[in-house]
Amino acid sequence: MRIKAFKHCLEEESLDCFVLSDVNSVYYLTGFLDIPDASNVLIVPLKDEPSLLVSSLSFKAASDSATECVVEEVQRGKKMEDAVIEKLSRANFKNVCFDTMTVPAYLKLSGELRRAKVTPRPELIWRLRRVKDDQELEHMRKAAQIADRGMEAAIQAVKPGVEEFRVAAEVEYAMRKMGSEGVAFDTIVVSGRKSAYPHGKCSAKRIKEGEFVVIDLGATHMGYRSDITRTVVAGRCDQRQAEIWNTVLEAHEAAFKTIRAGIKACEVDRSARTIIEGKGLGERFIHGVGHGVGLNIHEPPRLGLDSEDTLEEHNVVTDEPAVYIPELGGVRLEDTVVVLKGRGRRLTASPKTLS
Amino acid sequence: MRIKAFKHCLEEESLDCFVLSDVNSVYYLTGFLDIPDASNVLIVPLKDEPSLLVSSLSFKAASDSATECVVEEVQRGKKMEDAVIEKLSRANFKNVCFDTMTVPAYLKLSGELRRAKVTPRPELIWRLRRVKDDQELEHMRKAAQIADRGMEAAIQAVKPGVEEFRVAAEVEYAMRKMGSEGVAFDTIVVSGRKSAYPHGKCSAKRIKEGEFVVIDLGATHMGYRSDITRTVVAGRCDQRQAEIWNTVLEAHEAAFKTIRAGIKACEVDRSARTIIEGKGLGERFIHGVGHGVGLNIHEPPRLGLDSEDTLEEHNVVTDEPAVYIPELGGVRLEDTVVVLKGRGRRLTASPKTLS
Numbered sequence: 197m198r199i200k201a202f203k204h205c206l207e208e209e210s211l212d213c214f215v216l217s218d219v220n221s222v223y224y225l226t227g228f229l230d231i232p233d234a235s236n237v238l239i240v241p242l243k244d245e246p247s248l249l250v251s252s253l254s255f256k257a258a259s260d261s262a263t264e265c266v267v268e269e270v271q272r273g274k275k276m277e278d279a280v281i282e283k284l285s286r287a288n289f290k291n292v293c294f295d296t297m298t299v300p301a302y303l304k305l306s307g308e309l310r311r312a313k314v315t316p317r318p319e320l321i322w323r324l325r326r327v328k329d330d331q332e333l334e335h336m337r338k339a340a341q342i343a344d345r346g347m348e349a350a351i352q353a354v355k356p357g358v359e360e361f362r363v364a365a366e367v368e369y370a371m372r373k374m375g376s377e378g379v380a381f382d383t384i385v386v387s388g389r390k391s392a393y394p395h396g397k398c399s400a401k402r403i404k405e406g407e408f409v410v411i412d413l414g415a416t417h418m419g420y421r422s423d424i425t426r427t428v429v430a431g432r433c434d435q436r437q438a439e440i441w442n443t444v445l446e447a448h449e450a451a452f453k454t455i456r457a458g459i460k461a462c463e464v465d466r467s468a469r470t471i472i473e474g475k476g477l478g479e480r481f482i483h484g485v486g487h488g489v490g491l492n493i494h495e496p497p498r499l500g501l502d503s504e505d506t507l508e509e510h511n512v513v514t515d516e517p518a519v520y521i522p523e524l525g526g527v528r529l530e531d532t533v534v535v536l537k538g539r540g541r542r543l544t545a546s547p548k549t550l551s
Numbered sequence: 552m553r554i555k556a557f558k559h560c561l562e563e564e565s566l567d568c569f570v571l572s573d574v575n576s577v578y579y580l581t582g583f584l585d586i587p588d589a590s591n592v593l594i595v596p597l598k599d600e601p602s603l604l605v606s607s608l609s610f611k612a613a614s615d616s617a618t619e620c621v622v623e624e625v626q627r628g629k630k631m632e633d634a635v636i637e638k639l640s641r642a643n644f645k646n647v648c649f650d651t652m653t654v655p656a657y658l659k660l661s662g663e664l665r666r667a668k669v670t671p672r673p674e675l676i677w678r679l680r681r682v683k684d685d686q687e688l689e690h691m692r693k694a695a696q697i698a699d700r701g702m703e704a705a706i707q708a709v710k711p712g713v714e715e716f717r718v719a720a721e722v723e724y725a726m727r728k729m730g731s732e733g734v735a736f737d738t739i740v741v742s743g744r745k746s747a748y749p750h751g752k753c754s755a756k757r758i759k760e761g762e763f764v765v766i767d768l769g770a771t772h773m774g775y776r777s778d779i780t781r782t783v784v785a786g787r788c789d790q791r792q793a794e795i796w797n798t799v800l801e802a803h804e805a806a807f808k809t810i811r812a813g814i815k816a817c818e819v820d821r822s823a824r825t826i827i828e829g830k831g832l833g834e835r836f837i838h839g840v841g842h843g844v845g846l847n848i849h850e851p852p853r854l855g856l857d858s859e860d861t862l863e864e865h866n867v868v869t870d871e872p873a874v875y876i877p878e879l880g881g882v883r884l885e886d887t888v889v890v891l892k893g894r895g896r897r898l899t900a901s902p903k904t905l906s
Contacts, residue, residue: 229752230750231736231737231750233848233849234750252837252838253749253750253837253838254749254750255837256747256748256875256877257748257750257751272837272838272855272856272857273856273857294654296653296654297654298651298671298673299649299651299652299654299657299671300671300673302654302657303671316653316654316655316658318653318655361727361730361731361732362727362728364727364733365724365727365728368723368724368727369720369723369724369727372716372717372719372720372723372724373717373720375716375755376716377716377737377752377753378719378734378737378738379733379734381586382586382732382733383733392611393611393612394608394609395585395586395589395608395609395612396612397584397732398732400730482607482608482610482627483607483608483627493588494588500627501627501628502627502628520611522611
């Protein structure tokens with residue numbers, strides 16, 4: 197079914213072949229999910245059955261699980277790019293496009309295939325992948341439920357004196373026990389000044405009384421990811437902290453209320469940014485309000501001021517405004533949200549409380 | 552120091568500028584480690600100070616930790632590739648090389664920089680990265696110690712009736728509590744027939760009495776990774792299983808004994824393969840005997856039959872022969888080993904027992 201829909205995209209664009217290397221796109225189209233740095237290649241000719249070229253390492257697993265394609269083993273000692281060139285040379289394609297390729301592989305391929313025009317078109321598969329079907333939404337709901345359990349474990353673990361990585365340990369243990377296939381991305385537990393880094397790493401630093409603690413985590417289920425952030429203060433918070441936190445909450449709610457099929461992504465960003473700018477903190481909100489989530493943790497659509505995306509029904513996106521103040525720390529509140537007609541629906545549902 | 556050594560490589564190759572996008576290479580050269588899909592770019596001109604171009608998201612963290620370079624913020628709304636082109640256009644470079652780049656970014660860059668030849672040279676940074684210095688080896692020892700603790704937790708958890716992912720939960724919890732920054736790769740716990748997949752995924756499958764269980768795990772410390780595999784039988788094993796397991800152990804030891812600075816990587820593979828072939832199982836050993844490990848889980852040198860690499864002092868490599876039999880399952884035994892003059896030294900040290 198997905199192969200058929202993808203071939204329809206090729207037809208619309210007058211392409212006669214598409215070459216995919218992204219493991220998540222290969223999984224999306226065939227049902228076979230390999231490790232992230234596998235070098236398999238799916239060749240989708242417009243008029244013929246797709247071929248999945250895999251290394252010996254992956255041949256058995258691919259043969260057992262890939263559907264809608266022929267699985268072919270590339271013998272050891274032979275380079276994947278040479279196998280692809282051989283395969284494509286035998287057909288008489290005019291327009292070969294691809295999602296991603298190393299530059300050396302691209303140079304070799306476009307040099308050898310003289311009759312074909314070889315062009316990167318990474319966005320083409322995203323036309324399909326960005327709109328989730330019912331099965332995908334079910335997987336994402338489950339990934340979100342597991343993340344909520346992880347957040348519950350985090351909130352219980354955060355106390356003055358506890359090391360950041362110890363909180364991450366409790367998060368990941370709780371999620372794994374619920375069957376998470378692993379984290380959706382490196383769990384973030386950052387406290388104090390370091391909470392002002394949007395992508396801080398957890399360390400052996402002990403959480404102190406009165407510090408902001410940003411907890412950003414996600415689970416994976418059937419390859420699909422979830423993404424949630426809560427910010428708390430360990431122990432008692434002061435008035436300034438409460439003001440910032442409430443501003444971010446208000447911005448999060450404002451963005452959430454604008455989410456619906458048909459709205460421009462930049463308008464969702466705008467609605468959150470207006471709240472934060474209104475408190476004189478606009479300069480401290482240094483990223484877009486959100487991003488698509490699915491098999492990738494960051495995928496289209498992008499929800500930022502300069503985004504040209506429009507939200508579609510069954511996109512899944514994050515809503516995560518933030519304020520980062522170097523000397524004080526950061527506050528970010530995030531849910532994973534599915535876009536519906538007329539509204540958004542949260543997939544993550546952990547309560548939002550400051551302390 | 553590392554920047555100086557890298558500039559020396561550029562000089563040897565008559566290059567006047569190198570552009571790096573790999574986050575681990577940027578960390579190696581500057582000390583700033585970002586999330587895996589960050590889009591920062593380090594520009595290293597032969598005759599000038601390096602510039603690290605980062606997004607607003609990463610600016611504070613990069614400014615606080617990057618050394619030996621000037622950190623520059625790329626304003627939101629501006630594409631990283633355009634910032635790189637602008638920067639490079641101002642200088643009068645003739646030979647610009649790079650590690651990795653998307654094809655669209657490459658096409659744009661080589662189109663705009665008319666006076667410069669733009670060439671992929673991904674192997675250049677590996678001349679340095681593949682040889683670990685004392686500090687790196689110290690980080691890798693720590694990562695290996697944490698992995699040993701993870702393996703201990705796994706062996707304790709493996710029992711008939713236990714789900715695979717539950718074993719992974721115990722592994723990762725034990726490693727996180729020791730300060731691991733997260734897994735080095737998705738933890739593998741695969742049992743029964745699925746253990747015949749070299750890169751199988753753990754699932755809700757319950758381990759059964761008498762099945763092979765392959766446990767492949769790694770920890771991360773200061774960005775450096777470790778890699779260890781043990782195979783056990785849950786409960787009692789039969790004679791056939793013991794024979795296969797002992798063959799793999801013998802192959803592992805044979806490879807280990809050949810490891811030393813100056814030996815060809817293909818000879819290490821050959822020594823393990825000869826043992827396995829001697830038992831008529833050569834066709835079942837479907838990958839090379841090992842790979843380099845460091846900031847990446849798979850990096851040079853490659854230890855396979857067709858590898859042209861030669862091991863150097865302070866390479867860190869895996870020694871992981873295996874036998875995969877579809878109807879029975881797989882056996883793999885792996886340690887992370889540092890290459891010394893005249894011998895190898897194991898960094899991982901968990902006992903090897905079948906049941």
